[in-house]
Amino acid sequence: MNEKRLTKIALVCSLVGILLLLLIAERQDVSTSSIEKITNQSIDKEVKIKGKISTLKETPAVTITQVQDATSGITVIMFRKENVTLQKGDLVEVQGIVKEFEGKLEIEAKIVRAF
Amino acid sequence: MLIIELLLGLLIGCLIGIFTGITPGVHINLVSVIILSFSPWLLEFVSPLTLGLVIVGMTIVHTFLDSIPATFLGAPDSDEVLSVLPGHKLLLKGRGYEAVTRTAIGTLAAAMIMIALTPALILLVNVLYPLVKEKMSFILLILCCFFICKEPRSKLWALLVFSLAGVLGIVTLTMGLKDPLFPLFSGLFGTAGLLLSINEKVNVPQQEISFPVIEKKQGFGTLLSAVISGSLCSMLPGLGPSQAAMVGAQFTKSMTGETFLILNSALNMVNMMMSFITLYAINKGRNGAIVVVGEIVGKIGKEELLMLLAGVLIALGIGTWLTLSLTKVFAKLMTKINYKKLCIGIIIFVTGLVIFMTSWQGLLIYLTATSLGLLPPLKNVGRSHMMGCLLVPIILFLIL
Numbered sequence: 409m410n411e412k413r414l415t416k417i418a419l420v421c422s423l424v425g426i427l428l429l430l431l432i433a434e435r436q437d438v439s440t441s442s443i444e445k446i447t448n449q450s451i452d453k454e455v456k457i458k459g460k461i462s463t464l465k466e467t468p469a470v471t472i473t474q475v476q477d478a479t480s481g482i483t484v485i486m487f488r489k490e491n492v493t494l495q496k497g498d499l500v501e502v503q504g505i506v507k508e509f510e511g512k513l514e515i516e517a518k519i520v521r522a523f
Numbered sequence: 524m525l526i527i528e529l530l531l532g533l534l535i536g537c538l539i540g541i542f543t544g545i546t547p548g549v550h551i552n553l554v555s556v557i558i559l560s561f562s563p564w565l566l567e568f569v570s571p572l573t574l575g576l577v578i579v580g581m582t583i584v585h586t587f588l589d590s591i592p593a594t595f596l597g598a599p600d601s602d603e604v605l606s607v608l609p610g611h612k613l614l615l616k617g618r619g620y621e622a623v624t625r626t627a628i629g630t631l632a633a634a635m636i637m638i639a640l641t642p643a644l645i646l647l648v649n650v651l652y653p654l655v656k657e658k659m660s661f662i663l664l665i666l667c668c669f670f671i672c673k674e675p676r677s678k679l680w681a682l683l684v685f686s687l688a689g690v691l692g693i694v695t696l697t698m699g700l701k702d703p704l705f706p707l708f709s710g711l712f713g714t715a716g717l718l719l720s721i722n723e724k725v726n727v728p729q730q731e732i733s734f735p736v737i738e739k740k741q742g743f744g745t746l747l748s749a750v751i752s753g754s755l756c757s758m759l760p761g762l763g764p765s766q767a768a769m770v771g772a773q774f775t776k777s778m779t780g781e782t783f784l785i786l787n788s789a790l791n792m793v794n795m796m797m798s799f800i801t802l803y804a805i806n807k808g809r810n811g812a813i814v815v816v817g818e819i820v821g822k823i824g825k826e827e828l829l830m831l832l833a834g835v836l837i838a839l840g841i842g843t844w845l846t847l848s849l850t851k852v853f854a855k856l857m858t859k860i861n862y863k864k865l866c867i868g869i870i871i872f873v874t875g876l877v878i879f880m881t882s883w884q885g886l887l888i889y890l891t892a893t894s895l896g897l898l899p900p901l902k903n904v905g906r907s908h909m910m911g912c913l914l915v916p917i918i919l920f921l922i923l
Contacts, residue, residue: 409628409734409737410734411624411734411847414624414627414628414631414843414847415843415844415847417631417635417843418631418839418840418841418842418843418844419840420840421631421635421836421837421839421840421843422836422837422839422840422841423840424836425833425834425835425836425837425838425839425840426530426833426837428829428832428833428836429526429529429530429830429833429834429837430526432826432829432830432833433525433526433529433830434526435826436525436572436826436830487821493563518821519570519571520566521566521567521568522567523567
């Protein structure tokens, strides 16, 4: 082992890491869709939407919001409400999994960003 | 693009890691808690995984670079306690670069082995942890006795240091401070070592830049014992790399100071990697910074784990390169800078940080911890006995 070899191993590590990150990030990078396109076929799939918060209900465990875009509205459930401080009227981007609850579609949020 | 955001986050983490790594007394747990407190605001701009990767980048680069102050200034953090003596000895022989390079090799090799073994280790944790959990207090008690009995010099002083640290730990953790471990560890492991360095009148000789020669068989043996002892110790709370090193040293034949540097640095990385694995498998990170990653990212699934490991791989490359480059700079600077003034400057900086972060209560802990931290080197017993400050409260918490 010499310095050159150690540097080479380090470089290979970084390149493999970047490649791995690129592959997973591509899978995670969901393109934004309009709410009306979320149908029963989207259940258990990951979606990303952008819209305004029309209603907001906070409980100790979850935050339940209604997000509205130009096409339609959907309920968004956030289990980690401490991550973002939200208010009615905020423009948000939500990424999460589509679920069905009592016959209605909703999004279980993984990432919420307020603008 | 998500990938650019993730890579940027990782790079920012690496930059913070350079600062925490080469500055004695600034621990990654502290910075991670600061990042966590800003996370509600930060998460409005970036994804939780990006923030997680900031901490991953910082943690890995810190793990590489913290051997630089440990070797060149004799100021280790709690994880580098045992490597400070062999590293410092090599520094005084003009082989500081070699000492740090050995730790870089140990860190890189251990990380690569741990990544390759991740699936097997997840299985192992799932099987072993329920068994260990039942008898955790008993296992910790036995290990504490083992650490004290294995003290080659004064066992009585080892017991005294362990007990006093334990009492200090209980008092500190029950004071209701926001960051109780910061003044405690800074005093025990940072400032105490720096104070002694000032008093020692160290004359650092001209440093040579030579790459270490490591015998393959010995290198593999050392890494193997690091992986075994580090993985097992990581399942128990309160046991860090220093304690695992004491267990690991029992499995390694003819342990020299040079080999010990590889063992200790490899254990640091094993400990870090096991934290990712325990966070995924049993939802418990054994390292403060990794616990914060879990808090920010939420549930760690397969994809999240893979992403964090990819981040580790990238940071490994950056960390290795940074270590080799920065050590050369340090090796040249060490003979030129005023060692005493540097140590005093760092003590003032850390003390100021303690007062700023934890006010007068923290300062009281810090001063007590510093006084206690002076005892082991003065009485010639291992500094790792001071980990009683965590082990005693944990054992009491489990028993009572």
